[in-house]
Amino acid sequence: RSSLHINCGDKEAIVNGVKYEGDTTPKGASMLYLSPDSNWAFSSTGNFMDDNINDDNYIASDTSKLTMPNSKLYAKARLSPLSLTYYGLCMHNGSYTVxxxxxxxxxxxxRTYRSLGKRKFNVFIQ
Known part of the structure; x- marks a missing residue:
């Protein structure tokens, strides 16, 4: 493979002629998932322990109306309480644009409680 496109947390989508593979498995607590075609995988660690919900949901859906181009790529997202790692498998040796x-x-x-959160990203590419 020389390219990889994943729609993290949502079904397959085609945007500008590019196919984004779907990532809809509902699981997420401390697991390793291999895509159906074995092109990619993800690992997730952690559990949402403070929400009083026994069946945690690891995919979030947009609660607003996104107006940017290609908004279907942003309608859902994979959640992970601690770490989330995606792996591209069987990629050709060479340079890539990420x-x-x-x-x-x-x-x-x-001014609601939903405005109090913050995000922190550590991105590693090898």
């Missing part, structure tokens, strides 16, 4: 797309779909920009 693009990461983010949109905030949980925390709001208002």
């Amino acid at each position: 693009k990461l797309h983010f949109a905030e779909i949980i925390f709001t920009n208002d």
Whole structure:
């Protein structure tokens, strides 16, 4: 493979002629998931222990109306309480251009409790 596109947390999508493979498995607490075609995998660690919910949901859905182009790539997202790692498998040796797309779909920009959250990202590419 010389390219990899994943729609993290949502179904397959085609944007500008590029196929983003779906990532819809609902599981997430301390697991390793291998994609159906074995092209990629993800590992997730941690558990949401403070929410009083026995069946945790590891996919979030957008609560606002996103208006940017290609908003279907941002409608859902994979959640992880501690760490989330994606692996591209069987990639060719060589140089790659890496693009990461983010949109905030949980925390709001208002005066509610949902505005108090913060995100922190550590991105490692090997």
